[in-house]
Structure formats: C-alpha cells, structure tokens
Amino acid sequence: MEEARIYTISVYTENTVGLLNRISGIFVKRHINIESINVSGSEIDDVKRFVIVVRTTEKWVNNIVGQIEKQIDVIKAYYHNDEETIFLETALFKIASHLLFDERQIQNIIKDSHSEIVTVSRDFFVISKSGRREEIENLYEELKPYGIMQFVRSGRVSVSKSQMEISSLLKEFVH
Amino acid sequence: METKTIKKHTSKSVPHMRVTGAEAVMHCLLAEGVNTLYGYPGGAIMPVYDELYKFQDRLHHVLTRHEQGAIHAAQGFARVSGKVGVCMATSGPGATNLVTGLADAQIDSTPLVCITGQVPRHLLGSDAFQETDIVGISMPVTKWNYQITKASEIPEIMAKAFYIARSGRPGPVLIDITKNAQFEEFDFEYSTCTGVRSYKPVPGIDSRQIVAAAEAINNAKRPFIVWGQGILLGKAEAELKAVVEKAGIPAAWTILGASALPSDHPLNVGMVGMHGNYAPNMLTNECDVLIALGMRFDDRVTGDLNTYAKQAKVLHFEIDPAEVDKNVKADVPVLGNVKDSLSMLLPLLEEKKHEAWHDRFKAHYATEFEAVIDHDLNPQKEGMTMGEVIKGINKAAHNKAVMVTDVGQHQMITCRYAKFEESHSNITSGGLGTMGFGLPAAIGAKMGAPEREVVAVIGDGGYQMTIQELGTIHQTGVPVKIVVLNNGFLGMVRQWQQLFFDKRYASTTMVNPDFVTIAKGYHIPAEKVSKREDLEGAIERMIKSETAYFLEVEVEKEDNVFPMIPSGASVSEVRLK
Numbered sequence: 001m002e003e004a005r006i007y008t009i010s011v012y013t014e015n016t017v018g019l020l021n022r023i024s025g026i027f028v029k030r031h032i033n034i035e036s037i038n039v040s041g042s043e044i045d046d047v048k049r050f051v052i053v054v055r056t057t058e059k060w061v062n063n064i065v066g067q068i069e070k071q072i073d074v075i076k077a078y079y080h081n082d083e084e085t086i087f088l089e090t091a092l093f094k095i096a097s098h099l100l101f102d103e104r105q106i107q108n109i110i111k112d113s114h115s116e117i118v119t120v121s122r123d124f125f126v127i128s129k130s131g132r133r134e135e136i137e138n139l140y141e142e143l144k145p146y147g148i149m150q151f152v153r154s155g156r157v158s159v160s161k162s163q164m165e166i167s168s169l170l171k172e173f174v175h
Numbered sequence: 176m177e178t179k180t181i182k183k184h185t186s187k188s189v190p191h192m193r194v195t196g197a198e199a200v201m202h203c204l205l206a207e208g209v210n211t212l213y214g215y216p217g218g219a220i221m222p223v224y225d226e227l228y229k230f231q232d233r234l235h236h237v238l239t240r241h242e243q244g245a246i247h248a249a250q251g252f253a254r255v256s257g258k259v260g261v262c263m264a265t266s267g268p269g270a271t272n273l274v275t276g277l278a279d280a281q282i283d284s285t286p287l288v289c290i291t292g293q294v295p296r297h298l299l300g301s302d303a304f305q306e307t308d309i310v311g312i313s314m315p316v317t318k319w320n321y322q323i324t325k326a327s328e329i330p331e332i333m334a335k336a337f338y339i340a341r342s343g344r345p346g347p348v349l350i351d352i353t354k355n356a357q358f359e360e361f362d363f364e365y366s367t368c369t370g371v372r373s374y375k376p377v378p379g380i381d382s383r384q385i386v387a388a389a390e391a392i393n394n395a396k397r398p399f400i401v402w403g404q405g406i407l408l409g410k411a412e413a414e415l416k417a418v419v420e421k422a423g424i425p426a427a428w429t430i431l432g433a434s435a436l437p438s439d440h441p442l443n444v445g446m447v448g449m450h451g452n453y454a455p456n457m458l459t460n461e462c463d464v465l466i467a468l469g470m471r472f473d474d475r476v477t478g479d480l481n482t483y484a485k486q487a488k489v490l491h492f493e494i495d496p497a498e499v500d501k502n503v504k505a506d507v508p509v510l511g512n513v514k515d516s517l518s519m520l521l522p523l524l525e526e527k528k529h530e531a532w533h534d535r536f537k538a539h540y541a542t543e544f545e546a547v548i549d550h551d552l553n554p555q556k557e558g559m560t561m562g563e564v565i566k567g568i569n570k571a572a573h574n575k576a577v578m579v580t581d582v583g584q585h586q587m588i589t590c591r592y593a594k595f596e597e598s599h600s601n602i603t604s605g606g607l608g609t610m611g612f613g614l615p616a617a618i619g620a621k622m623g624a625p626e627r628e629v630v631a632v633i634g635d636g637g638y639q640m641t642i643q644e645l646g647t648i649h650q651t652g653v654p655v656k657i658v659v660l661n662n663g664f665l666g667m668v669r670q671w672q673q674l675f676f677d678k679r680y681a682s683t684t685m686v687n688p689d690f691v692t693i694a695k696g697y698h699i700p701a702e703k704v705s706k707r708e709d710l711e712g713a714i715e716r717m718i719k720s721e722t723a724y725f726l727e728v729e730v731e732k733e734d735n736v737f738p739m740i741p742s743g744a745s746v747s748e749v750r751l752k
Binding site for chain 2: 013014017018021022025029062063066067069070072073074075170
C-alpha cells in the first residue's frame with residue numbers, strides 16, 4: 001500500500017456559482033477529507049484559483065485531479081508535493097491588551113516569531129503570523145498559556161516551483 | 176459568459192425576435208434538432224408546457240406516468256439513435272424523480288438535456304412550495320448543470336447544454352429555469368455552441384502512441400481486444416471491424432459495447448465480465464497484448480484487479496483522460512476519439528491470423544457450451560429457461576430486434592444469448608444497474624428507431640418498478656413488445672443468496688399480480704405462456720403484432736446465471752456451475 005502524504009492541488013476555474021460544491025463532491029465520493037481549501041483570484045482576470053490540501057496517496061490524488069479536470073468549468077488542475085511548492089498559511093491571534101504589559105514575555109514571543117501586530121485597542125490586540133503550519137502551531141503553543149481570546153488560521157496558499165501553463169491554454173481557445 | 180463559449184450561426188440559427196423565456200426554450204429545442212421529448216408538467220414548468228401546447232405540430236411531447244419514466248425514455252431514445260435525449264419536469268419532486276436517470280446516464284455516458292422548472296427567482300432559498308436545490312442535488316450525477324434566472328440567458332445556456340451533452344464523452348446536463356425567467360420577454364437570437372473555453376471534449380491523438388500500439392499488436396502472439404460503448408458512441412463500428420479482421424484479433428465486448436460487431440462475426444468471441452463468456456474471461460489472463468477500446472475497466476468486467484491481465488501489455492484507447500490508469504495501468508495509453516485512432520492504427524497493422532490462439536477460444540467455448548449454453552438454450556427439463564425465450568425472440572425477429580433490458584438475471588441472459596446484427600441493438604442499464612429502466616427505455620428506443628422491432632425483456636421485479644409506463648404505451652400507441660420473464664423471485668439477488676448466503680431467501684420472493692389482466696387494463700394485447708409447446712407461437716404472435724404486445728413467460732423459479740465470476744474473484748476463476 002502506497003503511503004499517504006500531503007499534496008497541494010491547484011485548480012484554475014471559470015468564475016461560476018456552485019463550482020466549489022461540484023469540486024468538493026469529488027472528495028466526498030472518495031471519502032477523502034480536505035485538510036484546507038482556499039479560493040481566490042489568480043494571475044489571470046476572471047479566472048479563479050483553488051488551492052486544496054489533502055493527505056492521501058499519489059494514486060488517489062491523481063484520480064481526483066483527473067475527475068476535477070473533467071468538470072466543464074475547470075480549466076486545469078495540478079497536484080504537487082511540499083517539495084515542489086512554495087506555500088504558507090496565515091493566522092490571527094486576538095489577545096487581551098493588558099497581557100502585553102503584564103506578561104513581558106509576550107513581546108519577546110512576538111519579536112522572535114517574526115509576527116506582526118495588526119491592531120492594538122484598549123481591550124485587545126491582534127497579531128498575524130504567516131508561515132508554515134509548524135511555525136504557526138509553535139506560536140500558538142507559546143501564546144496559549146497566556147490566554148488567546150480568538151485564533152484563526154487560513155487555508156494554505158501556494159505557488160508551484162514549476163510553471164503551470166494556464167495562459168497558453170486559454171489562448172488556444174480561439175474565438 | 177459572453178467570452179467563454181464559441182457560437183456558430185448556422186442555417187438553424189433563429190433571427191432576432193421578441194419572445195418569452197418559455198417560447199425561447201421551444202426555439203432552442205427546434206434549433207438543436209429535437210422533435211421528441213418526454214416529461215411531466217407541474218407548477219414551476221407550466222409556462223414551458225403552455226408553449227409546448229402551441230408548438231405541438233413540431234415538438235412531440237410524450238407524457239409519461241412518472242418523471243423517472245420520462246428520463247429513462249429519453250435515455251432509451253438517445254441510446255438507440257445517438258441523438259441527445261430530452262426530458263422535462265417541474266420543480267421539487269418532479270426534479271428529484273429525475274435523479275436516478277441522471278445517475279444512470281452519467282455512469283453510462285448517455286447524452287441528455289433535462290429541463291426542470293424552478294420557483295421564481297425572488298423565492299429562491301425561501302423554502303417555497305416545491306422548491307428543491309436540484310442543481311446542488313444533481314451535481315455529482317451530471318456532466319454539467321446550471322440554473323437560469325433570467326430569460327436572456329436561455330439561448331446561450333441551452334446551446335451550451337446540447338454541446339456539452341453530446342460532445343466528447345457524452346453525459347447528462349440539467350438546466351433549471353426559474354419561473355420568472357420563463358415568463359420574461361427578451362430579444363431572442365440563437366447560435367449553436369461549438370466550444371467552451373474551459374472544456375476540451377476530445378484530446379488530441381499522439382501519433383507516437385499509435386505507432387507504439389501498432390508495434391505491440393504486430394509483435395503480439397496472443398492479442399486480445401475488449402471493446403466497450405466507446406465504439407458505439409464514437410461511431411467506430413467499421414473501424415473496429417477492419418482492425419479485428421486485418422490483424423486477426425479475437426474481440427470481446429462489455430455489456431454496453433454489445434452489438435458493435437455482429438454476434439455471428441467469426442472473431443466476436445463474446446461478452447466479458449461477471450456473467451460473460453468463459454473463453455474471453457479465462458483468456459484475459461493468457462493474452463500477451465490486451466487492447467482496450469472505449470471501455471473503462473469496470474469492476475464487473477475486471478473482477479479482482481490484482482489478478483487481472485497482469486501478464487499482458489495493456490493498450491488503452493480512450494477519450495476520457497481520467498479513465499486512463501484509473502483501474503488498470505496502461506502501458507500504451509492512446510487518448511482521443513476511437514474512430515480516429517483506429518483509422519490511424521489500421522494501416523500500420525500487419526495482416527495476421529493467430530490460428531492457434533483462436534483455437535483456444537473455440538476450445539473454451541466448447542467447454543462453456545457443454546456446461547452451460549446447451550442447457551440454457553436446449554433444456555431437457557420441464558421448466559422453461561430464460562435462454563430459450565431469448566433464442567425464440569432471435570428466431571422470430573430474425574436477429575434484428577433492439578433488445579431493451581432491465582436489470583438482473585434476464586438482463587445477463589439476454590446479453591449472453593441475444594443475436595445482434597446491427598449496432599445500437601442492446602439498450603440496458605449497465606453501470607448503475609437501475610431496476611425499472613427497461614419498460615420506459617423501450618418506449619424511448621421505439622420512438623428513436625421506429626423502423627426497428629423493439630423488444631423489452633424484463634423481470635417480474637423490475638417490471639413493477641415502472642409498470643405505470645404501460646399508461647404511456649397505451650396513450651401514445653407506441654408498438655413496444657414487452658416480455659416479462661417471471662420466476663416469482665428477485666432472481667439475481669436470490670441467486671446470490673443461494674450461492675453465498677446459504678439459501679436464506681431474505682425478501683426476494685415475489686407474490687405477483689395477474690400481469691396479463693393489468694396489461695389488458697391498459698388495452699394492450701397480452702398473453703401468458705406456462706408450457707414450452709406454447710412458447711414459439713406466442714413469440715411469433717408478439718413479433719407479428721402491429722401494436723404493443725405483452726407476453727409473460729413463466730420460467731423456472733430457481734435457475735441461475737452461469738458462468739459467473741464471484742464478486743472480488745479473478746476473471747480466471749469463472750464458475751461454470
């Protein structure tokens with residue numbers, strides 16, 4: 001049995017209602033859990049980019065990408081392993097403001113982790129940290145003893161090291 | 176949408192005019208060459224039906240007795256004719272009743288355009304009367320679907336729907352139209368669609384793969400072809416025949432590939448799969464080159480993949496890239512339309528006979544004939560076999576009938592023993608195994624091929640799942656011939672219970688009504704045969720009948736279908752009894 005590992009699936013699509021449902025259904029049918037998903041614009045106007053992270057075998061990720069690409073509104077889908085992509089996630093931590101003064105160590109944690117203070121108010125302050133999952137998890141563990149009011153982490157965003165030839169694919173489409 | 180589809184003005188294009196959305200649907204259907212459609216009216220689709228009333232001289236709408244009947248009829252029409260089948264239903268339950276047919280058409284690659292009514296746009300999401308999210312529900316079982324909320328979207332979306340349904344690997348498309356969009360007026364203009372930016376229906380053929388495939392075939396000592404429905408969908412029957420004959424390759428078919436090469440062709444070695452013929456199943460594991468043409472290595476074809484054709488070099492000719500390496504790893508994948516790829520392959524092939532290899536097939540056939548076929552077709556016992564009924568139909572219809580089957584033992588027996596001379600002669604629910612498919616699909620098949628004899632062969636179980644469509648037969652007068660092979664059981668499940676569950680017949684016995692009386696209630700001539708000596712005459716009367724005809728045959732209650740590859744076993748572990 002082939003070993004499961006993390007794969008990043010990148011999907012370029014038309015901007016249509018319900019496509020997320022169609023794509024997520026492909027995972028549901030195969031009983032594969034999505035670790036994270038991010039949908040955004042891409043380098044091409046009007047073309048959306050999904051970044052989906054799954055833990056599965058190469059056989060299955062290949063099967064899934066084939067099924068995704070079959071969807072009419074999908075232009076192209078790719079998959080990569082972690083070595084083949086540059087990727088990060090972003091997290092926000094909301095923390096009570098008094099801790100900044102009461103617990104001096106927090107300032108060191110912020111500085112050492114290269115995170116950023118987004119806003120400070122009388123009651124709370126928010127820091128953001130972008131990076132790999134472990135870096136965010138480490139920061140979380142460090143801040144946890146002081147009390148985190150809210151925590152949220154984005155899905156992975158990634159770019160591939162190799163080219164993904166989308167523009168030329170679209171140019172092939174002659175009007 | 177404007178920039179993402181290619182439009183083509185053809186002679187069928189309709190010039191500017193001011194129409195309602197509902198009328199626009201009529202013009203779209205006519206522009207796409209539709210003349211027959213199946214459906215059932217209801218609140219949210221009433222404006223469209225109002226237009227159907229006005230267009231009844233050009234569009235023949237068949238009122239079925241259930242939406243499932245409508246979609247199966249559209250499937251039968253599409254499968255026999257190669258055209259896009261069209262059906263309509265209202266919102267809510269009307270739409271959800273289409274789901275089984277959509278799933279069936281999706282897995283069997285049948286081109287359909289299904290139009291559903293939807294509550295008005297301002298009520299969407301309000302849980303209005305008969306509101307259901309049919310676009311969400313049907314997503315996993317459609318090739319594409321779309322909700323129209325403005326009349327002005329209708330021409331482009333309808334054009335795209337037909338293009339997507341019929342191009343590449345065909346499939347069902349569902350278009351949901353809100354009621355306000357059916358009422359709205361707009362300036363109508365129609366162009367057919369010839370391309371969608373994000374969709375490449377037919378991958379280009381890599382000529383190096385053709386060369387590699389030809390080389391493998393020319394060097395093969397024991398080449399073997401398994402073809403599927405791709406041959407029929409790609410209209411590649413002549414190319415298949417030419418390749419088979421030139422290279423002298425024994426060729427077998429999947430259930431959906433049946434009839435692409437005549438049954439009596441000397442190189443047609445029969446059906447593969449769970450209840451397929453002994454020779455092609457056994458020799459799958461002895462061939463040195465396996466040439467798969469327009470088929471997808473379904474588990475009912477391959478049995479255990481770990482022991483499937485491991486010794487063979489696999490050449491896979493396939494239009495859908497997602498099918499390549501999905502179940503069986505291809506040594507030489509040949510993407511593209513099979514008609515084109517076989518045309519390119521043919522001149523590169525050497526003429527061969529492979530006589531010793533053919534003798535292996537003949538020897539295995541003799542084994543199967545003695546163990547199974549002779550008993551099925553020429554029974555010595557008192558009870559009638561399903562096989563002898565099919566043999567009788569072959570004889571009476573001169574091997575020219577379109578055989579439409581439901582799902583179960585009768586289906587396997589029909590596929591095994593029906594003789595096919597012409598292509599598109601076997602209409603059955605293959606991938607989904609939908610009981611209730613047969614009767615409505617036969618209605619559509621007869622309308623799609625009115626010049627041909629259409630015989631529906633159905634079990635007593637599946638018949639009662641869509642028996643209401645007798646009403647459609649009565650109302651339209653469509654001359655469909657119906658044969659119910661009655662063994663008083665859900666026969667295939669009973670067979671499994673006998674073989675694998677120690678004969679515990681859980682919920683498989685059927686206490687049946689008087690089927691003849693029911694048929695007569697719909698004014699369909701009907702008779703029942705219980706004795707062998709009455710069978711031939713009854714089949715003759717049925718085939719000769721100019722109207723619809725119902726024939727019930729009481730067959731042996733506990734007969735089994737053999738050969739059989741038990742679920743999960745290897746193709747070479749075929750059981751003959």
